[in-house]
Amino acid sequence: xxxxxKFDEIRAGVELLLGSVRNPFDVRFDKVxxxxxxxxxxxxxxLFGTNNYLGLTFDAACIEASMQALEEGGTGTTGSRIANxxxxxxxxxxxxxxxxxxxxxxxxxxTGYQANLGLxxxxxxxxxxxxxxxxxxxxxxxxxxxxxxxxxxFRHNDPEDLAHRLRRLKxxxxxxxxxxxxxxxMLGDTAPLREIAAIKREMGAWLIVDEAHSLGILGAHGxxxxxxxxxxxxxxxxVGTFSKSLGAVGGFAASDVPDFxxxxxxxxxxxxxxxxxxxxxxxxxxxxxxxxxxxxxxARVLSNSRRLYEKLAQAGFKVGPExxxxxxxxxxxxxxxxxxxxxxxxxxxxxxxxxxxATPGSLSLIRSSVSSAHTEVQIDRAVSIMSAVGRELGxxxxx
Amino acid sequence: xAAQGAILDRGRIEAEIISMLSGRVxxxxxxxxxxxxxxxxxxxxxxxxxxIMDLEDRFDVSIPLDRxxxxxxxxxxxxxxxxxxxxxx
Numbered sequence: 111x112x113x114x115x116k117f118d119e120i121r122a123g124v125e126l127l128l129g130s131v132r133n134p135f136d137v138r139f140d141k142v143x144x145x146x147x148x149x150x151x152x153x154x155x156x157l158f159g160t161n162n163y164l165g166l167t168f169d170a171a172c173i174e175a176s177m178q179a180l181e182e183g184g185t186g187t188t189g190s191r192i193a194n195x196x197x198x199x200x201x202x203x204x205x206x207x208x209x210x211x212x213x214x215x216x217x218x219x220x221t222g223y224q225a226n227l228g229l230x231x232x233x234x235x236x237x238x239x240x241x242x243x244x245x246x247x248x249x250x251x252x253x254x255x256x257x258x259x260x261x262x263x264f265r266h267n268d269p270e271d272l273a274h275r276l277r278r279l280k281x282x283x284x285x286x287x288x289x290x291x292x293x294x295x296m297l298g299d300t301a302p303l304r305e306i307a308a309i310k311r312e313m314g315a316w317l318i319v320d321e322a323h324s325l326g327i328l329g330a331h332g333x334x335x336x337x338x339x340x341x342x343x344x345x346x347x348x349v350g351t352f353s354k355s356l357g358a359v360g361g362f363a364a365s366d367v368p369d370f371x372x373x374x375x376x377x378x379x380x381x382x383x384x385x386x387x388x389x390x391x392x393x394x395x396x397x398x399x400x401x402x403x404x405x406x407x408x409a410r411v412l413s414n415s416r417r418l419y420e421k422l423a424q425a426g427f428k429v430g431p432e433x434x435x436x437x438x439x440x441x442x443x444x445x446x447x448x449x450x451x452x453x454x455x456x457x458x459x460x461x462x463x464x465x466x467x468a469t470p471g472s473l474s475l476i477r478s479s480v481s482s483a484h485t486e487v488q489i490d491r492a493v494s495i496m497s498a499v500g501r502e503l504g505x506x507x508x509x
Numbered sequence: 510x511a512a513q514g515a516i517l518d519r520g521r522i523e524a525e526i527i528s529m530l531s532g533r534v535x536x537x538x539x540x541x542x543x544x545x546x547x548x549x550x551x552x553x554x555x556x557x558x559x560x561i562m563d564l565e566d567r568f569d570v571s572i573p574l575d576r577x578x579x580x581x582x583x584x585x586x587x588x589x590x591x592x593x594x595x596x597x598x
Contacts, residue, residue, distance in 0.1 A: 244562065260573035263562055278571050467553035 127444055127465075131452035134463040144168055145483040148460065155455060158418075158478040158492050159462040163435050164326050164397075164407045165483025166357035171400065172393040176358075179392025186387045192375070199391040206398055207362050211333055211348055215371055216364040220383050222322050222351025223249040225361030227256060228379035229349060230289060230318060234259035237284040241275060243267065243301070245294055245470040247320065259287070266294075266470060269305035276313045286315035292324030292335035296469050296477065298436030300324070303335050307344035318347045326355030326401045327435055332408055352390070356397040360386045410482035411435050414489060418480050421493040426506035438464070439476040439496070446503055447474035453502070457495045517568075517594070523587035526564065530583075533560060542584040570594055 124135075140149040145165035146157050166172055179199060188194055200218060207216035219225040230253035234240040238259040242250055245266040254261040262279075265271040276286060288310055290301040303319065310317045321334030329337025332355075336345045346367055352360035363373075374380065386394075401407065412435075419433035428440040441447035444465055451463040454476075462477040469475055478492070500506040517525075523542055530540045535551040544550060546557060558577070564586075565572050570593040580586045 244559065254574060260571070261575065262565075262571050262573060263558060265562065275565075275571065278565075278569065467555040470555070472553065472556060 127448050131448055132455060134448065134451055137460070142167075145481055146485075146488055150455065150460065153458065155458050155460045156488055156492055157460050158480070158484075159460050160481070161323070161354040161479050162357060162481045162483070163323075163355045163411050163479065164357070164401065165411075165481045166355070166397045166400065166407075169357065169397065169400065172357060172396045175396035176389045176393035179388040183388030183391075185389070187385045189384055190381060191385045192381050194385070196385070197388065197391070199388060199395070200385060203391050203395050203398075204362075206395060207364055210331075210398060210402065211364040212342070213348070213364040214366045214368070216362055217371075217373060217377075217380060218386060219361040219363070219380055220386055221359060222349075222353055222361035223252075224379045224383065225349050225351070225363050226250050226320060227253045228377040229347060229363045229373070230254070230287075231256035231379070232373055232377040233316070233318075233347070234261075234285075234287050239279055239282070239284050239286050240289065241272060241286065241315070242289045243291065243294075245296065246289065247291065247295055247322070248468075250289055250291075250320065259284075267299065267302055269302050269309055272306060273309045273313070276309065276315065286313060287318065288315050289318045289320070292319060292321040292328060293434050293436060294470075295323055295436065296464055296473075296475060297430035297438045298323075298434040299431045300328070300335050300434065303339040303341050307339070307341040310344055316346045317344055318349060319345045320349045322349070322351040322354060322361075323434075323436060325350045327408055327411060332401050332405075352394045352397075355401065356394050358390045358394045358397065360390055360394060407482045411480060414482065414484050414486075415480045417486065418478060418489050418493065421490070422496065425493060425497040425500065427496070427500060435480045437478045437480060439478070441474040441476060442505060444474045446505060447476060450476055450499055450503055450505060453499045454495060457499060459492050459495050517591070519584075519587050519591045522568070522590050522594075523584060525567065526583055526587055526590075529563065529567065530560070540583060542582065542587070544583050545581055546583065546586060547581070564590060568594060 142148045145162045145167050148155055148157055183197060204216045204218055219228055226249035234257040236258040240254055240257060240259045240261045241264055242254060243266055244263045262275050264275050290306055293300055319336050324334035326332040328335050331337060336342045347363055347365045349363050352358045415435045416433045419429055419437045422439060423429050430438040441450060447463055454461055464475040464477045466472040501508050527540045534540060538551045561572055561577055568590050576589055580589050
């Protein structure tokens with residue numbers, strides 16, 4: 111039996127789905143021109159599928175800080191923090207993140223995926239109970255697999271279901287650790303965090319919130335849904351990423367729990383991988399400074415999000431439940447989703463194609479992400495193209 | 510239908526699981542005790558996990574994900590549910 115035979119079904123599904131359309135899992139840009147534009151196949155496309163929420167990937171101050179760090183600190187760290195040492199910039203960024211969240215301590219990881227993988231799998235040990243939202247990101251599911259705890263899913267954004275599943279554990283020993291997200295990555299909906307925090311208090315559980323898609327967007331200071339919902343004191347561990355609003359790569363976790371820094375010597379996805387290079391630390395530090403001082407970025411991405419969401423809804427598309435920077439359009443089936451995605455590229459708009467089982471409720475989605483760098487003209491053009499393609503494919507009614 | 514939470518024998522659990530699945534699997538799929546859960550039901554991985562949540566509520570047990578990964582057939586799943594009803598921890 112071939113080593114890859116186990117993937118025959120997946121391969122057959124992809125080949126059947128794609129037929130003659132482009133491969134959505136292998137998009138190759140000729141060149142990224144700006145936060146909102148790229149060259150693809152020799153033509154300019156509008157970028158509506160990048161998670162570049164604050165548009166900082168080409169920010170002059172971030173680039174300058176990155177170049178300065180590169181020149182001063184070199185191209186890479188050549189290894190892990192425990193084996194090869196911590197650079198002063200790593201430690202300084204960790205202090206800045208801790209200060210930003212008003213927490214005692216913060217740890218940075220080499221990706222956001224690893225932050226979830228490391229934090230969750232290490233905290234939830236044998237005999238503990240990990241309760242994860244059913245629509246959790248893959249990194250949370252993979253952390254669950256790596257953990258030795260018992261893992262229970264609760265129904266998406268359903269606090270009563272969470273409470274019910276916690277009550278079912280009554281009398282059994284072990285910590286209860288709840289994991290949810292600020293903004294969910296597929297439909298752009300937010301968690302009912304106030305209710306979840308109340309359950310956490312009542313049941314004596316720990317609470318981890320992944321703010322990957324809400325950092326810099328929600329809350330008066332951009333600290334995410336925990337801040338917006340007024341429950342930061344109930345969130346024991348906040349997780350986030352540098353790859354979205356902060357325009358680079360990397361992840362972090364921050365906490366007030368006194369022993370939090372013990373993770374540095376027990377958390378394998380932190381210990382046994384190369385630390386972030388100076389250039390990344392430089393741009394992230396500059397981006398965090400910009401996010402903290404320039405409130406116009408969050409205001410603009412939210413107003414842009416509302417514009418795209420409302421105009422797509424007005425055009426007749428079935429959109430997600432909330433107007434956040436992730437704007438998902440529900441497609442009637444996988445095949446039309448693939449063709450729709452492909453036609454948008456033909457017409458100059460790049461978005462994400464999201465298909466089951468990576469989506470909740472077996473939905474086929476066209477997933478857009480909005481940036482503060484998008485102009486209203488760009489948003490209106492994207493809506494116009496999506497509407498025309500939607501009518502062409504019978505996704506929305508003809509005018 | 511038996512009362513939720515009451516301990517059932519494996520045969521009745523199996524019959525209920527098959528009955529619950531009948532409305533969910535694609536047309537043409539016949540579910541039996543020997544049906545393979547991952548390859549035989551025609552459901553994707555998320556749909557299977559959502560079905561497991563329904564089973565948890567129906568039988569009032571927690572079925573941790575690692576237990577789900579260990580079972581391959583409907584008969585084995587029924588056995589796991591029965592064991593959890595008798596000894597939840």
